[in-house]
Amino acid sequence: MASMxxxxxxxxxxxxxxxxxxxxxxSIAADxxxxxxxxxxxxxxxxxALVAHVxxxxxxxxxxxxxxRVRQMGVNAYIDEQLHPERIPVSAQLQARLASFDVERLPAxxxxxxxxxEQRNARAAQAAQAGKASAGMDPVQIKDDAxxxxxxxxxxxxxxxxxxxxIQAIDSPRQLQxxxxxxxxxxxxxxxxxxxxxxxVANYERDAIRPYALGHFRDLLGAxxxxxxxxxxxxxxxxxxDNAEVNRNAKQQAGLNENYARELMELHTLGVENxxxxxxxxxxxxxxxxxxxxxxxxxxxxxxxxxxxxxxxSQQLFIFAPRRHDxxxxxxxxxxxxxxxxxxxxxALDVLAVHPATARxxxxxxxxxxxxxxxxxxxxxxxxxxxxxTDGDIREVMRTLLYSPEFRAPAAMNAKFKTPxxxxxxxxxxSGLDVQNVQPLVGTLAQLGMPLYGCLTPDGYKNTExxxxxxxxxxxxxxxxxxxxxxRLPIDRAPPPPSAAVATAAASMxxxxxxxxxxxAEPPLKIAGLQSTxxxxxxxxxxxxxTRNVVQDTEPQLAAALxxxxxxxxxx
Amino acid sequence: MERRHFLQMMSMAGAAAGLxxxxxxxxxxxxxxxxxxxxxxxxxxxxxxxxVDGLSVVAPYAEPDYAKYRPTxxxxxxxxxxGVLDLDGHFGLHPALAPLMPMxxxxxxxxxxxxxxxxPTRSHFDAQDYMESGTPGVKxxxxxxxxxxxxxxxxxxxxxxxxxxGSVLPRIYAGxxxxxxMAEGQKATQPTVLDQPKIADAFGKLYDGxxxxxxxxxxxLDARREMLSSLDPSANEKEQMAANNGAPLxxxxxxxxxxxxxxxxxxxxxxxxxxxxxxxxxxAGQGAxxxxxxxxxxPLGQGLSVLADRLGPVFxxxxxxxxxxxxxxxxxxxxxxxxxxxxxxxxxxxxxxxGGKVHGRWPGIDEAxxxxxxxxxxxxxxxxxxxDVAERHLxxxxxxxxxxxxxxxxxxxxxxxxxx
Numbered sequence: 001m002a003s004m005x006x007x008x009x010x011x012x013x014x015x016x017x018x019x020x021x022x023x024x025x026x027s028i029a030a031d032x033x034x035x036x037x038x039x040x041x042x043x044x045x046x047x048x049a050l051v052a053h054v055x056x057x058x059x060x061x062x063x064x065x066x067x068x069r070v071r072q073m074g075v076n077a078y079i080d081e082q083l084h085p086e087r088i089p090v091s092a093q094l095q096a097r098l099a100s101f102d103v104e105r106l107p108a109x110x111x112x113x114x115x116x117x118e119q120r121n122a123r124a125a126q127a128a129q130a131g132k133a134s135a136g137m138d139p140v141q142i143k144d145d146a147x148x149x150x151x152x153x154x155x156x157x158x159x160x161x162x163x164x165x166x167i168q169a170i171d172s173p174r175q176l177q178x179x180x181x182x183x184x185x186x187x188x189x190x191x192x193x194x195x196x197x198x199x200x201v202a203n204y205e206r207d208a209i210r211p212y213a214l215g216h217f218r219d220l221l222g223a224x225x226x227x228x229x230x231x232x233x234x235x236x237x238x239x240x241x242d243n244a245e246v247n248r249n250a251k252q253q254a255g256l257n258e259n260y261a262r263e264l265m266e267l268h269t270l271g272v273e274n275x276x277x278x279x280x281x282x283x284x285x286x287x288x289x290x291x292x293x294x295x296x297x298x299x300x301x302x303x304x305x306x307x308x309x310x311x312x313x314s315q316q317l318f319i320f321a322p323r324r325h326d327x328x329x330x331x332x333x334x335x336x337x338x339x340x341x342x343x344x345x346x347x348a349l350d351v352l353a354v355h356p357a358t359a360r361x362x363x364x365x366x367x368x369x370x371x372x373x374x375x376x377x378x379x380x381x382x383x384x385x386x387x388x389x390t391d392g393d394i395r396e397v398m399r400t401l402l403y404s405p406e407f408r409a410p411a412a413m414n415a416k417f418k419t420p421x422x423x424x425x426x427x428x429x430x431s432g433l434d435v436q437n438v439q440p441l442v443g444t445l446a447q448l449g450m451p452l453y454g455c456l457t458p459d460g461y462k463n464t465e466x467x468x469x470x471x472x473x474x475x476x477x478x479x480x481x482x483x484x485x486x487x488r489l490p491i492d493r494a495p496p497p498p499s500a501a502v503a504t505a506a507a508s509m510x511x512x513x514x515x516x517x518x519x520x521a522e523p524p525l526k527i528a529g530l531q532s533t534x535x536x537x538x539x540x541x542x543x544x545x546x547t548r549n550v551v552q553d554t555e556p557q558l559a560a561a562l563x564x565x566x567x568x569x570x571x572x
Numbered sequence: 573m574e575r576r577h578f579l580q581m582m583s584m585a586g587a588a589a590g591l592x593x594x595x596x597x598x599x600x601x602x603x604x605x606x607x608x609x610x611x612x613x614x615x616x617x618x619x620x621x622x623x624v625d626g627l628s629v630v631a632p633y634a635e636p637d638y639a640k641y642r643p644t645x646x647x648x649x650x651x652x653x654x655g656v657l658d659l660d661g662h663f664g665l666h667p668a669l670a671p672l673m674p675m676x677x678x679x680x681x682x683x684x685x686x687x688x689x690x691x692p693t694r695s696h697f698d699a700q701d702y703m704e705s706g707t708p709g710v711k712x713x714x715x716x717x718x719x720x721x722x723x724x725x726x727x728x729x730x731x732x733x734x735x736x737x738g739s740v741l742p743r744i745y746a747g748x749x750x751x752x753x754m755a756e757g758q759k760a761t762q763p764t765v766l767d768q769p770k771i772a773d774a775f776g777k778l779y780d781g782x783x784x785x786x787x788x789x790x791x792x793l794d795a796r797r798e799m800l801s802s803l804d805p806s807a808n809e810k811e812q813m814a815a816n817n818g819a820p821l822x823x824x825x826x827x828x829x830x831x832x833x834x835x836x837x838x839x840x841x842x843x844x845x846x847x848x849x850x851x852x853x854x855x856a857g858q859g860a861x862x863x864x865x866x867x868x869x870x871p872l873g874q875g876l877s878v879l880a881d882r883l884g885p886v887f888x889x890x891x892x893x894x895x896x897x898x899x900x901x902x903x904x905x906x907x908x909x910x911x912x913x914x915x916x917x918x919x920x921x922x923x924x925x926x927g928g929k930v931h932g933r934w935p936g937i938d939e940a941x942x943x944x945x946x947x948x949x950x951x952x953x954x955x956x957x958x959x960d961v962a963e964r965h966l967x968x969x970x971x972x973x974x975x976x977x978x979x980x981x982x983x984x985x986x987x988x989x990x991x992x
Contacts, residue, residue: 235855238907255906259855262912266695283694283944417785447755449738456850457622459697466714469784470741471792472753475766478775482765550777558774566778567785 045074048541053413056542056572057370058082058402059175061426067540079402082176083214083395094171101160103202108228109299109312115199116304118153122146154198159439161192161202162452166438169425180213180394181205182421183369186460188224188268190233192453196302197229201453204229207314217362217392218353221268225260225349226318228298234260234458237297239290241326254324261290263458269352271361280357281333288332292344295325320345359387366397371407372415373464379406414571417465420448420473422572427481427564430538431530433492440489444480448473474570481564486557487529532559543568613889613966614836616845616879617718618919619744620872620896621700622852625910626917627902627937627948628865629669630683630930634662637937641903645858645910654861659683663930668866669873672921675880679927680887684918684987686935687952688898694912696853699897704744706955706977717976718844719747721962724972730841731794737828737847744846750788752795752842754835756828761803766793802838803831825849825875833882836890843966852896856907876921888923891961891990895919895954901947902937913947918957920989924965931987956986964990 054075055062059082062070070078081088098104103111125146169178185205192201208223208230224230231237240246240254247254265281266272298317301309309317320342330337330344333351337344352358363383367375382404383397390396401407418426424441445452449468455461462468483489532551536543547566551559563569631647632638633656639646647666648655656664657673663685665672675681691708693699702708706717722734722745734751736742745751755762766772772793779789828847836842851868858865876894880887899916915935921927935941935949943949955977962968962976974980 235907238856240906257855257905257907258911262695266697272693272695272698283692286694457696465784466746467741469788470753471750471788471795472755473741474785474789475764475792475796478766479764482771547778550774554774558771561771562774562778565775567781567783567789570785 046071052541063429064432064538085174085177103160108203108314109309111199122150162442189460200229214395236260240324241294245323258290262286270357288330291326295321359384376406420450437495478565482561485530485560530560535563616892618894619848621850624852624896625900630917633664668869671873671877681921682927683930684932686915687918688950715747716744718744722749735845750791829875829879856909858909891922914943915948915950926991955980
């Protein structure tokens with residue numbers, strides 16, 4: 001404890017030096033090849049506490065050896081490496097594992113076909129039960145089989161989707177990209193339980209989020225706006241202008257749906273409020289934007305009618321349906337909108353992406369995620385200016401953030417209480433286990449109140465202490481790491497093959513014929529628990545002296561659980 | 573020390589009384605009076621996140637506009653196929669809520685129609701935020717009104733005085749006063765490693781500081797001990813079996829409601845409880861007597877009925893308030909659903925309730941009366957309904973009421989939802 005305090009004290013002096021060196025964001029822009037030669041950084045660059053801080057924030061904590069590696073290369077070099085994920089090689093093994101998942105490998109259209117065909121089977125079986133079954137077959141049995149098949153398909157999709165995310169979060173060397181992917185997923189949240197989105201959220205993350213995680217905000221915004229997962233989740237695919245062509249002579253009028261338009265402004269861009277100032281739009285603006293976005297929908301075959309979508313990718317699934325579009329003039333955020341079809345929506349995204357309120361909203365969220373729950377206003381101001389100066393270049397905003405004195409200030413270190421996701425992923429990484437089966441972690445996340453892809457509302461999960469520090473949460477975390485540390489959580493063993501019923505069901509599915517054979521589980525080994533000494537090595541400066549003392553005085557079977565269940569490891 | 577002793581006694585007495593259910597409840601009632609709060613009044617808040625369609629919960633079936641606005645999702649008049657259950661000749665209850673009708677007839681259930689938060693926002697997140705902070709229009713309020721209420725209640729504090737169902741602390745409970753939580757589902761009583769003294773001792777040394785994480789850890793152990801003793805299955809097994817007639821309750825809310833009732837009945841310290849239920853955002857395919865909305869209302873009605881039954885004598889001292897962030901559009905949309913609206917209906921249930929009545933001034937739903945020609949107007953501020961319960965049931969003094977809801981509008985015609 002005493003030594004920890006001393007090192008933080010020393011660091012605050014260093015932080016002042018950094019403040020002087022980075023006081024102007026434009027100096028960062030001018031100098032694209034930063035700064036490892038800068039003398040003031042040389043002091044701070046491999047400081048223990050700073051190394052720990054950076055690994056806690058731009059990675060999901062260290063794997064064994066990471067602390068040493070970053071200490072040797074210096075945090076600035078590590079940050080620069082992580083800001084360019086495309087330059088970091090991903091192991092063939094990780095690539096092969098991802099490619100083994102249909103939801104990662106196949107285009108969105110093919111996934112939709114598979115999903116719809118399951119639904120048709122189940123519906124047909126229901127009809128069969130209603131008495132239309134051909135003679136000689138037991139209709140109840142047909143229905144049960146079909147429903148079991150459908151449940152198995154849902155489970156298979158959910159398993160693959162969560163597998164793909166967590167495997168990358170734990171094992172990808174592109175850690176900042178994974179951190180940003182989680183950040184943006186919550187920003188542009190889609191709930192996996194809404195019908196078609198069961199088949200699409202993995203593709204949504206793959207096609208619309210991860211590639212743009214450090215790119216330009218406008219690209220990210222456009223990709224999420226047009227992806228069928230979002231069009232479906234927030235109902236824009238149905239939204240139709242009152243005067244639209246499809247409504248002429250139609251028996252049932254299709255209507256305007258404001259859901260996406262509202263969240264687009266409130267959550268995705270302008271924000272409902274910024275630092276006490278309202279985002280600056282009204283209910284009328286919501287309705288007008290919804291009208292501008294009428295006709296933004298997806299290929300009608302995604303409803304399961306009109307033929308297969310095999311091989312159609314997510315970009316091709318987006319269509320503009322002129323017959324649904326409201327061709328009237330609109331007045332939106334003070335702009336007079338003359339009728340211009342699909343381009344009205346593109347114009348709206350252009351305006352929103354570089355709007356000062358959006359710049360501030362995104363800057364505030366980034367600062368809150370990466371710095372502190374109540375981020376310093378001066379930092380938010382600086383990030384906002386950087387955002388506007390670069391037309392929303394997320395990489396540059398992040399660079400300004402990560403080199404800012406506020407980020408590197410001692411006050412920011414350990415200032416964040418980990419979300420369940422950060423806690424679970426960082427524990428898996430610190431364990432050093434070769435993670436073969438992430439499903440026990442998926443279960444843990446649900447128990448901790450943060451089911452992966454399970455946030456029902458479009459605002460996504462919060463990342464503040466107020467949201468997650470509660471009595472139940474703390475004890476559940478301790479339960480989880482106690483199981484992990486004692487080897488009772490089988491994450492380093494291949495998952496068991498699906499039960500016979502599920503396997504039969506899976507075998508009859510069109511998509512699953514392309515599935516690789518399930519890895520055969522090895523005979524159960526006697527799994528030794530984690531070693532507290534290795535954990536302490538891996539985590540280094542993240543675990544303070546007080547915890548080290550308690551761990552040392554404790555019986556060995558409990559020591560590793562104490563490290564991961566310590567208050568030190570609950571924070572980042 | 574003293575309290576631990578009390579808890580031990582309580583669980584022993586509970587276990588013994590499990591054999592004689594009648595005696596056990598009598599014991600709980602008398603012990604409560606002697607040991608803990610001078611104030612044993614309870615309140616349970618059920619929050620329907622996502623904006624339930626109040627015009628389908630308590631439908632103004634007698635108004636011609638109602639059927640006109642809702643050609644496919646409107647509910648039929650009483651007596652027709654899928655028709656509402658008549659309440660007072662003007663309003664009818666959604667048929668999926670049939671389990672609540674005995675409470676309505678018995679005068680234990682009331683509604684406050686055209687109620688809600690006066691802020692015009694139609695954002696779920698904002699509207700929930702305002703309804704949970706208790707300060708509509710003010711974003712800066714960092715605590716929630718149920719936490720403020722915990723701090724102001726007369727009587728002795730305890731680690732389980734405020735209880736939340738679920739593992740995430742809801743906004744409404746944010747604030748300095750610790751809140752206990754009961755996990756959803758069977759997990760509530762599953763043993764945890766910290767129930768083993770050796771492990772708890774070791775972690776106790778890590779969490780003996782005065783930081784927020786350490787304090788939260790210790791609160792969790794206190795609350796856990798107290799809760800486990802109250803949920804001890806042996807104490808209630810027989811009573812449960814008899815009530816269920818052997819059948820397990822469906823998962824979800826009815827199950828949690830039964831567990832919550834058991835906990836509140838056995839632990840007189842629990843005064844406030846909060847449950848949130850999602851899935852009400854019916855933009856498309858809402859359904860009428862059957863369908864999406866009905867499928868959500870049905871376990872809710874069943875659960876509330878279970879809650880009332882299982883609370884037993886404690887129900888006489890309990891007020892349950894059901895609320896949702898705003899109502900939905902009066903007219904159905906092109907997707908046979910409804911969009912975000914404004915006024916809604918609050919449900920108030922319990923022993924002290926002035927039941928059998930739809931309270932509040934009904935503004936009507938003709939075009940001229942709608943809010944922005946779109947949705948139900950608000951004639952009762954939700955804070956005035958809660959304030960009535962806080963003042964007359966939880967016995968909160970006047971000055972504290974102002975802290976509970978700073979800036980609450982004084983409303984001369986605010987309905988009085990409790991019996992005089």
